[in-house]
Amino acid sequence: MKKLLMIPGPTPVVDSIREQMARDTVAFGDPGFIDDFKQVLKDLKELWSCDGEAFVVAGSGSLAMEMALANTLQAGDKLLLASNGFFGDRFIEIAERKGIDLTLLQAEWGQTITPEQVDDKLKDGGFKAVALTQVDTSTGVLAPVRQIGEVVAKYDDVLFIVDGVCSVGGEPVDLEADQIDVLFTGSQKAFGVCPGLMMLWANQKSLARREALGQIPEYYCDYQKWLPIMQDPAKYFATPPINLIWALQESIRLMKQEGLEQRYQRHEKNAKAMQQAFEAIGFRILADKDHRAHTLSNLLYPAGIDDLAFRTKLAEEGVQAAGGVGQYAGKMLRVGHMGNADQHTMIATLAALERTMKHFQSDFELGRGVSAYLSALEQS
Ligand SMILES: Cc1ncc(COP(=O)(O)O)c(C=O)c1O
Numbered sequence: 001m002k003k004l005l006m007i008p009g010p011t012p013v014v015d016s017i018r019e020q021m022a023r024d025t026v027a028f029g030d031p032g033f034i035d036d037f038k039q040v041l042k043d044l045k046e047l048w049s050c051d052g053e054a055f056v057v058a059g060s061g062s063l064a065m066e067m068a069l070a071n072t073l074q075a076g077d078k079l080l081l082a083s084n085g086f087f088g089d090r091f092i093e094i095a096e097r098k099g100i101d102l103t104l105l106q107a108e109w110g111q112t113i114t115p116e117q118v119d120d121k122l123k124d125g126g127f128k129a130v131a132l133t134q135v136d137t138s139t140g141v142l143a144p145v146r147q148i149g150e151v152v153a154k155y156d157d158v159l160f161i162v163d164g165v166c167s168v169g170g171e172p173v174d175l176e177a178d179q180i181d182v183l184f185t186g187s188q189k190a191f192g193v194c195p196g197l198m199m200l201w202a203n204q205k206s207l208a209r210r211e212a213l214g215q216i217p218e219y220y221c222d223y224q225k226w227l228p229i230m231q232d233p234a235k236y237f238a239t240p241p242i243n244l245i246w247a248l249q250e251s252i253r254l255m256k257q258e259g260l261e262q263r264y265q266r267h268e269k270n271a272k273a274m275q276q277a278f279e280a281i282g283f284r285i286l287a288d289k290d291h292r293a294h295t296l297s298n299l300l301y302p303a304g305i306d307d308l309a310f311r312t313k314l315a316e317e318g319v320q321a322a323g324g325v326g327q328y329a330g331k332m333l334r335v336g337h338m339g340n341a342d343q344h345t346m347i348a349t350l351a352a353l354e355r356t357m358k359h360f361q362s363d364f365e366l367g368r369g370v371s372a373y374l375s376a377l378e379q380s
Contacts, residue, residue: 006335009189044252055199058197065094071206078126082107082130110287112288112291152179183200191339197241197245225237270294273373286332313356335349
């Protein structure tokens with residue numbers, strides 16, 4: 001049976017993107033490739049309203065997290081971290097290793113830090129940046145980025161850094177409209193490209209901060225090393241992942257063809273229908289109803305179901321889903337529904353979940369999830 005890739009990243013890679021990975025690799029100085037790379041950077045800046053620079057670098061989302069902090073803060077600088085879970089907390093170690101002076105706001109898992117909480121802390125003064133994860137993949141919570149951006153913007157010298165690894169390309173986000181200074185993501189989530197690339201947007205204000213820092217300890221993730229290449233991809237700093245950049249170009253072409261607004265609406269409609277279906281199957285959704293992500297769902301099992309046994313059976317039924325992390329390890333099923341995964345895939349996933357549930361609960365009535373999904377879509 002074909003295995004459906006329904007973990008929250010990597011997500012299914014459609015044929016036209018995969019074909020780019022299989023192309024004959026050319027020299028990074030090839031004029032055709034240089035034009036393609038330029039187009040990718042131009043599109044990224046335009047689509048997410050960046051007046052500064054977009055960076056496309058080989059590496060995963062964690063590299064982008066480090067790059068964001070390394071180029072905006074130095075040892076002793078004050079960072080306010082608004083964490084909604086495991087990935088928000090990942091900033092703690094990065095900041096500590098750099099000697100950044102960290103103030104931590106941590107939401108109970110399933111809830112989000114509010115704009116008021118951020119404002120209260122910022123009033124203490126002296127902060128250089130606020131970091132926030134738009135969708136924390138450990139909880140499935142969608143943070144109120146726009147409202148927190150409005151708060152941060154009241155404080156002149158404070159940069160707003162947003163981890164969009166599980167959101168960009170699936171949830172509405174925009175540097176200008178959300179007053180974000182640094183935004184980043186990875187190729188493997190809502191862009192629907194294989195893992196291996198990070199994309200980071202830095203606006204003019206945050207580029208000026210980098211200038212002011214002078215020499216920084218980092219080498220590979222120093223903006224100064226990459227800026228000449230992002231401004232002119234004919235130049236060399238470190239070998240670009242040529243086929244992945246072509247794959248990204250195709251992913252962006254698909255996004256432009258669909259339209260970003262339509263893409264966000266598709267994600268929202270689909271997520272709401274999937275979430276009704278999950279509940280009809282018997283799962284409980286961890287995230288507060290008002291703050292649910294549209295890119296994935298974090299599900300709590302009905303009583304008596306063992307996580308590992310369930311996921312093992314689900315894999316036999318043809319669906320790969322993820323377990324929980326941190327305090328929800330062994331207690332949660334995480335299902336991705338973002339990027340280019342289509343409705344056929346959603347229905348097949350729900351049917352496999354139902355067959356699996358039936359295996360553990362003999363009185364489970366098949367069809368409940370699929371029916372809830374179809375009805376919800378029809379009504380939306
Ligand atoms: C919100 C968020 N931030 C950061 C990361 C880290 O990205 P990566 O695993 O690509 O290093 C992830 C990974 O799932 C994530 O979901």
